Structure formats: C-alpha cells, structure tokens
Amino acid sequence: MFLNMKLLAHHSLNGFGGMGEGMSMQLAKDGRRILWLAHESAPKNFTAVDVTDPRAPKVVVQTDLPHAQMRSNSLEVAGDLMAVAYQVTKFGLKPAGFELFDISEPERPRSVSFFDASGPHSRGCHQLWFVDGKTVHMACADPELKPRNPKDDQIYRIVDVSSPARPRAIGRWHLPGTMEGDDAPPPQRLPANFDAGFRAHNTNVYPQRPERCYLGYIDGGIMVLDISEPSRPKLVSRWSNSPPYHGFNHTVLPLFERGLLLVSDESVRDNGADWPKLVWILDARDERHLVSISTLPLPPVDAFKGRGGRYGAHNLHENPPVPGAWKSETVVLGTFFNGGVRAYDISDPYSPREIAYFVPPAPEGSKIGAVQINDVFVDDRGIVFTVDRHAGGLYALEMNV
C-alpha cells in the first residue's frame, strides 16, 4: 500500500526486527551515516545500521541487554555520544535509568557512564531527548518520589551530562497531585479501561527556545514548561483532549516559525479499541492559550481496525535539531502502526492533506499478521527510515512529493 513513497530497502536486522521508538543518525567522522535504533524489547539493546547507501543498509553492531526484564526503547545521538534509556518491567529492578556510550567507533560502542534511577517505585526511563551533547531530558522515575498511583511513576527529569562520565540530575517536574506529599489532590483518572497513567512521555527541547520543554504527559495531556531555571521548571500551559478522548498524549512537536504545535496520541489497544488516536494541530501563537484547529486526516478506522494489531497515531518525525536530520515546518510525518508511515502537507494548518504513505505487508514472523510501524526518522537527504514494532525491522523509503 503506497502513495508517493517507494521502498528502497528492507532489513530485518538479523532476525531481531522488533523495534522501539529510538531512531537517531550519526554522521560518523569517516563519512558514514550510521542509524542507531533502539529495540522494543529484550533480548537486544540497540542496533547500528550503516545507511550511507540507503539501498543497501548494513548492520555494523547489535548489542544485548543484561537481562530480559528490561527494554531500551529509546535512544538519542549527539555527535559521538549516545544516550540509551533503560526501563525495567517491575519496580525495583536494575538497571533502570540511562547509559551513555562513546560511539566514535560505531562498531565498538564504549560505555561512558550510567545514570541510576532505580528504586522501589521506579521502572526507570522510558524515553529520552539528547540533542545538544550536554543535557538529557527524559521521562524517568525519580527514586526520591513515591507516586500515589504506580502508573504515574515517570516524570520529566533533566540531567546534566556536560561531563559525560558524571551525569548529574539538575531538575524535575511532575503533575501536581500525582506524588505522595503533594498539596494538590490526585487528578481525575480516565475510565479504568483507558487509564494509562499521568506521567511523562516525550520531552522535547529545541535550540530555538531553549527555555521551553514540550512535554507529552500520557493521560495528563501536554505541557509547555518554562525550564529557564532547570532546577525549578514551571508550567506555562497545558492542553488535554481527554476525556472525551482516550488519553495517551505522546509527542509535542513545535513548529516555531509557524506558531504551531503538533501533538500525537498513541494507540495502545488492538483492533481500534481506543480509536480515535490522532495527530492534533494546535495554534500556539499564544503559548499560554493553546487552541486545537485540526487533525491529520487518517483513512477510516473500519478499513484498518481488522487488519491486526493497533491502528492509530504514535510517533512523529520530530525535526531533531542535529546534523543529518531533515527539518520541515510544512511536511510532517508520523507512524500509525498498521496504518504505516504517513506524510502530510500542513501548509494550510486548518486543512492538512495526506500526501504520501507506505504500509508494508505483514513482516515475516509477525505474530499479529500485520505490520506495526512504530517510529520514523527522515534524514537530510529526504530518505525516510521507519521501523516495525514486532518483527519487520528497518524500512528505507524514498518520498516523492
């Protein structure tokens, strides 16, 4: 299934093609383009793929996790330094936090340090943002805090890694009312079948506005935070679509030149059970007053919900402010599980148009009989890289729009 996208190459990553939501490109000193990928689940930690020739991707290294009750899920590369998130399946397990690697030799990643966030109420780090080589912004539990509800464990944390061997926590923020000792009352939870938690997900910070964090907060909506004083982040504004929608706000992508925010939900239920899960466009000209003006048009749910697995929004290409990444404020790309990877023209933000998509066939080894496209990264050559959540591995695509 395709429109204006052509498959250049598909790599099943040596049979470990279940990929998470960490995709980051290293422009290696020897001229190679190395795409670093986090795995969805054990046994693999991360895989590096040489995509210099996108028609012939080559695995250069693939690493293992220390045990099966954890996952890496998220990673980011800044120069020759890579941060990898570690989340455990049960509270109290280790390692929970993130690890920094020196990847100056892509074939031989070398551990530089580990930031420990383990604790009796911690599952560690689910997602991190690391683009300046100095600061990790992440969704991670803080062992100093005890959530009132265990689903609310991961908060927004800021870690200074300007001395990579000695990561140092410098700030944190959580939704008031979610932790023991908070003055605020606990938040009103979504109905039990949609209650995913009030916790942080994506934690985007851009050089265009370094004093702002754009934070997805699962069932809590999205937050714009003032982080001009990292030790004391302050809430600027909050926007939520749930209820009546079904929560799980995932990513906030600011388009600074246009005064817009893109907000993705995440579909977390199979067969369209939590539909609609959408990408929302917000008018953010006044950052204190966010207004929803449209959503990206998706094919009708009845055509996809029966194909297997999830159908609906998830990750966006986040215009990462790093060399080698494609940046656009008019064309945005997202992943939609069995709806594939899709590109939209948002020149008119009130009337976004679907301009390209690619939905691979069910990958070999898929237990659900359908692809589950999980994440997307576009490089500055316009090559679209996307991954399957369960088995398919990496797809390299050419987009013609």
Add this chain to the structure above:
Amino acid sequence: MIPDGRTPVFVVTGFLGSGKTTLLNRIIGSPGFVDSLVVVNEFGEVPVDHHLLESSEERTVALPNGCLCCHLRGDLEETLIGAAMRRRRGEIAGFDRVIVETSGLADPGPVAQTLFADQALARDFKLGPIVTVVDAADRENRASGAEVARAQIAAADVVVLSKSDLADRLDAVTEEVKSVNAGALCVPARYGDVDPAILLQPTRKSGPAPVFSSTAAHAGGMASFVLRFPAPVSKALLERFLSVLVELRGADLLRVKGIVALDNGEHVVVQGVRHVFDRLRPVSRAPQTGLVFITRHVGEREVDALWQAISSLKGSP
C-alpha cells in the same frame, strides 16, 4: 519545499487509427511506468483478460507488469475518486500515476477541465502531460475530423509522430503540428518506441514543464504565443485578467499554461483549458516565467492589450 502529493493524470489522445493503443502498451510495459493505473475506454486496448475485467468485483485488475487497469464506467470523476478511495483504504495496492486513454474522436480538453473544476478530484489528482499521437503517414485521416485533430494537437504537451518510418514527409507533419502548437515536444516514433522518460520528466515538479517557444504560428485561425510579464504581478490582478479573458473569449482558449512570478515572492502555475482554469498553485521558483497561449481566433495582440489595459488601471487590486 512546496509539496504536491497529488497523483498526475496522463492523457493519451490521438485520432482514430493513429497508433495510440500501440503507444499506450509500450508505455505501460516500460519499467518507469510500473505502478500506473490505466483507465481504458474500450476493451482490447491493453493486454488484460477482458472477462476478468468484466467480472471483477474490484473493478480493477492487476496487469502482469505491475500496473493496475480499470474500465471507465460512468464518468471519469467517479472512476478516479473511487480509485483514490480504494487506494486509501488499502483495497488496491496503490498507483503513482493514472493514464487515461481518450477515445479517438475525443477532444482532450474536457478531461483537463474535469481535473481543474472538480474540487473532490483535484484534491487527489492533477493534470499530467497530455500526449497526442499523430499519424505521420496518413495526413488524410485527420482531415476527416480536422477540428478535433487540431484540438488534440493544441492541447498536447508531447506530440508523438507515429509511423514515422512510413511517412513520406516527416518534416511537413512536424510543421503542421508546430503551426498549431509551437510549444509541444515532437517525438517521432515507430511502433510506439518513445523514450518513456520524456513523459515522466514533467511530473517531477508541481505543474507542467514550462515550454516557452515564442514562435507565433497560425493554422485554421489558431495561434500560439507567449505573454511575458516584465515584473512580478499581483495575484489578484492576474486572477482578474484571467477571469475577464475567460469571460470574453473562453471558448477560444484551447490551452493556457505557464508560470508567473507574483509580487509576494511566490511563483504560481497557471493552467487552463477553455473556460476552466485550475486555481493558482505555488511552485518552486522557476528561471523562466510567462504564459503560453494556444488560441483560436484571438491573437497575441488582443491578449496583450487586455493585460496592458487591466494592469494599467489605477485602483486595480
């Protein structure tokens, strides 16, 4: 970057017996045209099992070369909107372009007009190249329907001179074509052996490839000329000029196309056939700007005079 994800609709036209079916089969058999949707009017035009086509509930069948084929039922709008909807729902594999073959006696203008005028259609589709097949060996054939034959040539982006190996005077046929449409690319062919890359090139960018031949020529009251704008123009003024021109002489505007620089810094594509024009669509900056006119009974002087009159009026928007 100005994205345009709409699917181009190629139009293959030509007089009865000119060889357009041969050309069509040649095109869709080439690697560059894999993933095309071919819309045929009549059975027997493409190598497909007719019974399969007729009995298919899907109304679209896959050809051995990777293309899809469907039979035009109802009107073109219904066929194309249905195909786009089924592509989006994943009911058919997908296609990168549509190739519509008109019947031999059809003026291709209405196909272009349909794509400009139907908003639902224009959301997913845009006009691609119009390819007109002209029988280089049998000029008399066209004489029986000279008006339609000329309209087909006038509308063309590419004219394929078929049966060129049998033509006594290829240069005379070329001259005949150029006298109607000086801007069209003329390509001699034998058994449809055209390089398909010629047809794919214009679809790479938004809008048609601008062809700015300034050769004015006349045949049967027809004229081809270029209107150039010495400086960027106001969008509202351009729209008003086109509106007045269409109101006064729309029936005689056989084809208008080109790129115009606006005073807001944008470049826009202008496309029109007779009374119907596409909306002005932004494109990447082009080195050459201007409007190519192919007209009947209206000349360069009159069109230029209208522009001068409108643009010089004080208080114009």
